[in-house]
Amino acid sequence: MxxxxxxxxxxxxxxxxxxxxxxxxxxxxxxxxxxxxxxxxxxxSPEEFLEALRDPGTRIVPYGHSAGLWEYRDGLVEYYARFGIRVASDEIVVTTGGSEAIIFAFLALADPGDEVIVPEPFYTNYNGFAVEAGVTLVPVTCRIEDGFRLPPLSALETRITSRTRAILICNPNNPTGYVYSREELEALRDLVVERDLFLLSDEVYREFVFDGAAAHSVLHLEGIGDRGVLLDSISKRYSVCGARLGCLVTRNRDLLSAALRLGQARLCAPTLEQKAARRALDASPxxxxxxxxxxxxxxxxxxxxxxxxxxxxxxxxxxxxxxxxxxxxxxxxxxxxxxxxxxxxxxxxxxxxxxxxxxxxxxxxxxxxxxxxxxxxxxxxxxxxxxxxxxxxxxxxxxxxxxxxxx
Ligand SMILES: Cc1ncc(COP(=O)(O)O)c(C=O)c1O
The missing domain is CATH 3.90.1150.10 (Aspartate Aminotransferase, domain 1)
Structure with missing residues (x-):
């Protein structure tokens, strides 16, 4: 056998x-x-989302654009603008869950054997995505005694090798609930600019911040330019984990092109759910x-x-x-x-x-x-x-x- x-x-x-x-x-x-x-x-889930699924207004469920329906991407542009994240609809690739956005980022940015530095503890499925893409995750440890904040930057710097392609953070964090400060993010930006890396930021819990804390996005960072990649999902935002919709957002044209081609190989993300997610964007605040x-x-x-x-x-x-x-x-x-x-x-x-x-x-x-x-x-x-x-x-x-x- x-x-x-x-x-x-x-x-x-x-x-x-x-x-x-x-x-x-x-x-x-x-x-x-x-x-x-x-x-x-x-x-x-928001009523708008459920209603759109109940009455999809179509007799067939067609394929959609491989980077996502334009109507949904236009809606996402407005959604991100609410957070001061300015992106255009052609800077968004809609994916089958946030999971696929992370896999696309790994596949497009790293060759087998390349390394991605990630603060641990981290969302465990990063391990699976890394195996799928042949990427080696290199952990830097955040300690419960320190409230799970990022260790000194030198701890990250010493992990950078000739194979390092990116630093991947999750903000707000699963599993720790930690929210990165603006200073921490700026320090990470300086590091990726200096060492010629990407900064991947999984922000699927953006809405869930307490006690006056703010979740800063990687795309808020001045000077991040082509190195910033926002990875997102609506699973938790609208409690629609089974809808399987996420997206990859970046200003990096080469990455957008590669993500689109990866998207074409699997044709499209779920189309009815994209229509429903477009409606959910209209849900009252x-x-x-x-x-x-x-x-x-x-x-x-x-x-x-x-x-x-x-x-x-x-x-x-x-x-x-x-x-x-x-x-x-x-x-x-x-x-x-x-x-x-x-x-x-x-x-x-x-x-x-x-x-x-x-x-x-x-x-x-x-x-x-x-x-x-x-x-x-x-x-x-x-x-x-x-x-x-x-x-x-x-x-x-x-x-x-x-x-x-x-x-
Ligand atoms: C931090 C984080 N990223 C990504 C995902 C995957 O999200 P999705 O359901 O959109 O694939 C999850 C799901 O739990 C998560 O917690």
């Missing part, structure tokens, strides 16, 4: 999804599982204001509950809807598994995402988990209380391989 390619073999499973079979088993046993492991929001209020309330509730759990270290995030939490266990994955296989409180348990898979450096994040604020306040509180009871029971339980009973 012929074997798989090295790529096929190396393609990593999603660490967020790998405990799913255990959650399914728990459910089969009648246990209710509170899913705070995955970024699937429970927020309703109150829609997103309410969503933001809801996420803020959930974050605050989670942090109130976490404050009551002994031995936990967490930094209140200013953006996105996640937090990375250090738990008083040695092996957070073993604990996350145990919560699903061996623990319940009145027929309920909680599913959390072990954070090791969000780091590229082996051994980091072993005692951390990511929590997503994707359930309403009462359920988030309940989930955190179950987590607290779980920790108490686990640490009181006899020691098991890979873990110890005390902190």
């Amino acid at each position: 012929p074997g798989l390619s090295r790529r096929g073999e190396r393609m990593p499973p999603s660490p967020i999804r790998k405990l799913v079979p255990l959650a399914e088993d728990a459910k089969r046993r009648g246990v209710r599982v509170h899913h705070v492991n995955i970024g699937q929001p429970d927020i309703e 109150e829609y997103l204001e309410q969503v933001l209020d809801e996420y803020r309330a959930r974050r605050d509730a989670v942090f109130e509950e976490l404050a009551g759990i002994e031995g936990v270290l967490a930094v209140k995030p200013k953006g996105a809807f996640y937090t990375v939490v250090r738990l008083p266990v040695e092996d957070a994955e073993a604990f996350a598994r145990w919560l699903l296989t061996d623990f319940q409180v009145e027929g309920e348990t909680v599913m959390i995402a072990p954070a090791a898979g969000f780091y590229a450096t082996p051994g980091l994040g072993r005692d951390e988990v990511r929590i997503a604020f994707v359930r309403k306040v009462p359920e988030m509180r309940r989930a955190m209380r179950i987590l607290k009871l779980g920790l108490q029971a686990y640490r009181g339980a006899p020691a098991r391989a890979g873990d110890r009973a005390g902190p």
Whole structure:
């Protein structure tokens, strides 16, 4: 039997999804599982989006332009202008999810064996995209003790080699919720200009910033010119993760041309969804204001509950809807598994995402988990209380391989 390619073999499973079979088993046993492991929001999509899908106004679903429907791209130009991001419709390539925007950027900018520097912990699927494109991710570590801010620039500089093509950031950050300051972004800009690199900025959580923080875009940066690449998605903005729409935005003509040609090879992004997304752009600003209020309330509730759990270290995030939490266990994955296989409180348990898979450096994040604020306040509180009871029971339980009973 012929074997798989090295790529096929190396393609990593999603660490967020790998405990799913255990959650399914728990459910089969009648246990209710509170899913705070995955970024699937429970927020309703804007009515405008749903209405457009209900009545698409067409009897066929045709292919569309490979870079996206012009009507949708024109709408996006207005959308970005609301944030002071000035781009033209031919500087946008609509993609099948933000995922494809990142893959297109990797494919167009890096040859197999080239390197992309990325602060860790990072959105775990960057690993999969890197394997697909043959790119090596080179991590620089952000520490929970430092609130996950960027380490000194020298830490990035020392990672630059002749194979480095880009620095990839996620702002606001998944999984940490960190929001980069203007100064940090300007320092990154200076570095990429000086060292002749691209700055890729995944900004899919742009709307979700709290406490007066502002999410600055890579395309706000004066002098970034052709080096800035904005990677975006509507999955979280409008709670339409299944619509599979994102985009790549840049002023770099060569990159736009390559992204268009990559787009032509897969013909087009979903057309009905683009029409619906165009309509969603007309949703009243109150829609997103309410969503933001809801996420803020959930974050605050989670942090109130976490404050009551002994031995936990967490930094209140200013953006996105996640937090990375250090738990008083040695092996957070073993604990996350145990919560699903061996623990319940009145027929309920909680599913959390072990954070090791969000780091590229082996051994980091072993005692951390990511929590997503994707359930309403009462359920988030309940989930955190179950987590607290779980920790108490686990640490009181006899020691098991890979873990110890005390902190
Ligand atoms: C930081 C980040 N980038 C990209 C994506 C992928 O988004 P999409 O659903 O549009 O492919 C996600 C999804 O969770 C994400 O969190």
